[in-house]
Amino acid sequence: xxNDEPSKFGIGLGAGWNAPYxxxxxxxxxxSPNLDLNAGIGLSMAGAKRGIGTRYYFTPNANSxxxxxxxxxxxxxxxxxxNVNEEYGYYILEEGSTFQFSGGYKFDFGKRFMILSMGYGxxxxxxxxxxxxxxxxxxxxxxxxxxxxxxxxxxxxxxRIN
Numbered sequence: 147x148x149n150d151e152p153s154k155f156g157i158g159l160g161a162g163w164n165a166p167y168x169x170x171x172x173x174x175x176x177x178s179p180n181l182d183l184n185a186g187i188g189l190s191m192a193g194a195k196r197g198i199g200t201r202y203y204f205t206p207n208a209n210s211x212x213x214x215x216x217x218x219x220x221x222x223x224x225x226x227x228x229n230v231n232e233e234y235g236y237y238i239l240e241e242g243s244t245f246q247f248s249g250g251y252k253f254d255f256g257k258r259f260m261i262l263s264m265g266y267g268x269x270x271x272x273x274x275x276x277x278x279x280x281x282x283x284x285x286x287x288x289x290x291x292x293x294x295x296x297x298x299x300x301x302x303x304x305x306r307i308n
Contacts, residue, residue, distance in 0.1 A: 152176070152207055152256070153306040160186065162300025164267055166216040166246050168195040174304050179206030184216075192239055192273065192294040193221035201261075203252055214248045214263065220273065220294045228285040235277065235285030242273025244294045258305045265298040 156174035160167060170188015177183055180203050187196045199216030222241035227234060248265025275289035 152254075153308050155307045156259075156304040157307060158184070158186075158261075158302045158304035160188070160261075160300060160302035162263070162298065164294065164296060164298040165190070165263075165300035165302075166195070166197050166199055166218045166244075166248075166267075166298070168192075168220075170195070172302065172304075180204070190220060190294065191292045192242070193223050195220045195294070199246075201252075207254070209254050210252045212250060212252055212261075214250075214265070216246045216248070217243065217270075218246065218267075218294065219243045222272070223292070226275065226289060226292060228288045230281075230284045230288055233281040233284050235280040235282055235289060237275045237277055237285075237289045239289070239292050240272040240274050240276060242294055243270045244268065244273065245270050246298060248298055256306075258303060261300075261302040261304065263298065263300045263302070267295050267298060269293070269295045 154176045158172040161169040167186030168188030168190030172186030197218030201214035203210040223239040226237040244267040246267040250263035253260045
């Protein structure tokens with residue numbers, strides 16, 4: 147007898163602008179047909195990232211719109227050099243934590259699924275680009291783009307594990 151229920155476990159590869167776990171790997175656990183928990187690690191412009199999250203799917207076990215939330219921590223960067231039109235600024239990007247809300251769409255292909263996500267992250271601690279030396283006025287905005295806050299646009303492919 148064959149089981150038509152999808153596996154509860156999955157491993158995913160994700161990337162994107164301000165993705166909750168950076169460009170990296172995540173583990174998924176489906177706790178119900180509509181809800182999963184996930185945890186991941188990866189690399190980002192804010193240093194190494196790690197975090198935990200959840201997604202609620204409005205249509206169980208099928209293509210579906212979802213809402214999600216995650217909490218991630220980044221290591222920061224010690225020597226961030228920003229060059230804008232040959233004007234240099236040097237920054238420390240603080241270690242920080244971010245709470246992120248997201249929404250998007252899950253394309254379900256049976257043994258794997260793809261998540262397209264868009265969201266927004268709010269710093270809960272640290273994560274600021276702290277000016278050290280050089281030209282600040284022209285480079286600060288670019289340094290702030292490295293912070294783990296703001297707009298998220300990401301894609302994750304999850305492979306279900308039997």
